[in-house]
Amino acid sequence: MTEKRLVTHGTTTPLALWYVGNGQCELEPVAVEEPKPDEVLVQTLFSGVSRGTEGLVSRGEVPESEWLRMRAPFQAGNFPFPVKYGYANVGTVRGGDPDLVGRTVFSLYPHQSAYTLPSSSCMPVPDGVSPERAVLAANMETALNAIWDGKPSPGDHICVVGGGVVGLLTAYVAGRLPGSTVTVIDTNPQREETARALGLSFALPENAPDNQDLVFHTSASAAGLATALACAGDGTSIIEMSWYGARSVATPLGADFHSRRLKLVSSQVGSIPLERQPRWTYRRRLEVAMTLLKDPVLDRLITHEVPFRALPDQLPDLLNKASDVLAAIVVYDAKAC
Numbered sequence: 001m002t003e004k005r006l007v008t009h010g011t012t013t014p015l016a017l018w019y020v021g022n023g024q025c026e027l028e029p030v031a032v033e034e035p036k037p038d039e040v041l042v043q044t045l046f047s048g049v050s051r052g053t054e055g056l057v058s059r060g061e062v063p064e065s066e067w068l069r070m071r072a073p074f075q076a077g078n079f080p081f082p083v084k085y086g087y088a089n090v091g092t093v094r095g096g097d098p099d100l101v102g103r104t105v106f107s108l109y110p111h112q113s114a115y116t117l118p119s120s121s122c123m124p125v126p127d128g129v130s131p132e133r134a135v136l137a138a139n140m141e142t143a144l145n146a147i148w149d150g151k152p153s154p155g156d157h158i159c160v161v162g163g164g165v166v167g168l169l170t171a172y173v174a175g176r177l178p179g180s181t182v183t184v185i186d187t188n189p190q191r192e193e194t195a196r197a198l199g200l201s202f203a204l205p206e207n208a209p210d211n212q213d214l215v216f217h218t219s220a221s222a223a224g225l226a227t228a229l230a231c232a233g234d235g236t237s238i239i240e241m242s243w244y245g246a247r248s249v250a251t252p253l254g255a256d257f258h259s260r261r262l263k264l265v266s267s268q269v270g271s272i273p274l275e276r277q278p279r280w281t282y283r284r285r286l287e288v289a290m291t292l293l294k295d296p297v298l299d300r301l302i303t304h305e306v307p308f309r310a311l312p313d314q315l316p317d318l319l320n321k322a323s324d325v326l327a328a329i330v331v332y333d334a335k336a337c
Helices: 051-058 136-149 167-173 189-199 220-232 284-289 298-300 308-318
Strands: 017-023 023-031 039-049 089-097 102-109 114-116 122-124 158-161 182-183 202-204 212-217 232-239 263-267 302-307 325-331
Touching: 017 051, 017 232, 017 308, 023 308, 039 102, 039 284, 039 308, 051 308, 089 114, 114 220, 122 284, 136 167, 136 212, 136 232, 136 284, 158 167, 158 220, 167 182, 167 189, 167 212, 167 298, 167 325, 189 202, 220 232, 298 302, 308 325
Parallel strands: 158 182, 158 212, 182 202, 212 232, 232 263, 302 325
Antiparallel strands: 017 023, 039 089, 039 114, 039 325, 089 102, 102 122
């Protein structure tokens, strides 16, 4: 399980989080290589918990057909277990590339207290974005990709079914279109306050608007998908952002689905939409996502902070589907490296 020991850096042995069994995770010591000139040594400040994807990983629900496609960029181990998984890490560069030493950077690295990676694989956090908020960059990329897939227009009536962090970020970006009206639909009435703080409308499923020009679905539930279809106006696209892992989901494609010519469109952050691929790179997309995080109101999405060493005890509860958590960030010991 533990990575090959190389050079342990500093006085404290770096630790990494591993998913080791259904609902079980452990902190394991890792060795960190000394950085080469084109690499950086990063001391982690914060990492983000992806409640949807990491929940599936924790429960062993990544289907075998997706084991290769679902590998995170710096994943260690293999599905189902043991696996070191995660993709939202913000830290300070402590060595290596002189152009980056001292900078705060974001990378798609798992939960680990210190690590070395290529300079090209990290993104400097711009002025105006706090290190804590920068953890949301991966979620904002997902939202931005979905907006590209949905192709909203100014003045559109748009609803987002599912008021988790990805749904709220998607609604936030859509709500910046001139003249747009964006409604977040969620079964949890406590999400209303956050939605309205972001300049969005809110409704429970029983009060969801209909005849919408565009619908995004992020709830990862059959009931939510049914609500999304019901909200759609004739000829509307429903952008399916949820990933269900190994689960099968009942979808109401009878009744008026065909007569109203509804379109169910998948969206997944792992690839850029085909029409943008000739011009857009993953780095350009991440740069834009990072600039979209400059609004301090987005701090409201960070509802929980967990000490890194407490992850094995607290992470199972954070990944519970019934949890009220929006975004949970992991806080690391600033003295360790």
